[in-house]
Amino acid sequence: NAGVTQTPKFQVLKTGQSMTLQCAQDMNHNSMYWYRQDPGMGLRLIYYSASEGTTDKGEVPNGYNVSRLNKREFSLRLESAAPSQTSVYFCASRAASTDTQYFGPGTRLTVL
Amino acid sequence: QKEVEQNSGPLSVPEGAIASLNCTYSDRGSQSFFWYRQYSGKSPELIMSIYSNGDKEDGRFTAQLNKASQYVSLLIRDSQPSDSATYLCAVRPDGNQGGKLIFGQGTELSVKP
Numbered sequence: 623n624a625g626v627t628q629t630p631k632f633q634v635l636k637t638g639q640s641m642t643l644q645c646a647q648d649m650n651h652n653s654m655y656w657y658r659q660d661p662g663m664g665l666r667l668i669y670y671s672a673s674e675g676t677t678d679k680g681e682v683p684n685g686y687n688v689s690r691l692n693k694r695e696f697s698l699r700l701e702s703a704a705p706s707q708t709s710v711y712f713c714a715s716r717a718a719s720t721d722t723q724y725f726g727p728g729t730r731l732t733v734l
Numbered sequence: 735q736k737e738v739e740q741n742s743g744p745l746s747v748p749e750g751a752i753a754s755l756n757c758t759y760s761d762r763g764s765q766s767f768f769w770y771r772q773y774s775g776k777s778p779e780l781i782m783s784i785y786s787n788g789d790k791e792d793g794r795f796t797a798q799l800n801k802a803s804q805y806v807s808l809l810i811r812d813s814q815p816s817d818s819a820t821y822l823c824a825v826r827p828d829g830n831q832g833g834k835l836i837f838g839q840g841t842e843l844s845v846k847p
Contacts, residue, residue, distance in 0.1 A: 664839040
C-alpha cells in the first residue's frame with residue numbers, strides 16, 4: 623500500500639495563478655483532510671471531507687476550494703494564488719477503527 | 735475559538751534523560767487527545783492517543799491526561815538523539831463531526847548525545 627500520496631511535491635506560482643493539489647489514499651478511509659503548516663503555527667485545517675460526497679470548511683478555508691472526487695481522491699484548488707498561501711500543504715486520511723490520521727508527504731508551495 | 739497551546743521550545747535534554755512535553759486546551763468538552771511526531775521536512779506521524787484521565791504507556795512514551803486541568807503531556811524516557819523532532823499535540827473538540835483535529839503549534843525537542 624502506498625498510503626496517502628500527494629502531487630506535486632514542490633510548486634512555485636506567481637500571484638494570481640491557479641493550481642490544484644492532488645491527494646489520494648488507498649486505505650479505504652472515509653474521512654480526508656487538507657492542512658497547511660506555517661512556521662510556528664502548527665497544522666491548520668483548511669477543509670475536510672467526512673465521507674464521500676461531503677465537504678466542510680475548517681479553520682482557514684478562505685482562498686481555497688476542494689473536491690472529493692471519489693472515496694480515494696480529495697483535491698485542493700487555489701483559484702488565484704496569493705503570497706499568503708505560501709506554505710506546506712498536507713493531506714491526511716483517517717482510519718476510524720484506530721482513530722488515526724495518516725499524512726501524505728506534503729506539497730511545498732511558494733507564491734511569488 | 736477553540737485552542738491548543740504548547741511551548742514552542744526548543745526543549746533541549748541530554749541523551750538518557752526524561753523529556754517532558756506539555757499541552758493545554760480550551761474546549762472543556764474535548765474527549766480525544768493525540769501526540770504526533772514530525773521530523774524536519776517530513777510529515778506528522780501518530781505516536782500516542784489518550785482518551786481517559788490518567789497515564790497511558792507505550793514503550794518509552796507515556797501520555798498523561800488531566801481533563802479537570804485541561805492538560806495533556808507526553809513523557810519520553812531514556813531520550814535518544816533519534817527522538818529529536820517537533821511534537822504536535824492535537825485535540826478533537828466536543829461534538830466534533832468528521833474526526834477533525836485542532837493542533838497546537840508544536841514543541842521542538844533536541845536530544846544531545
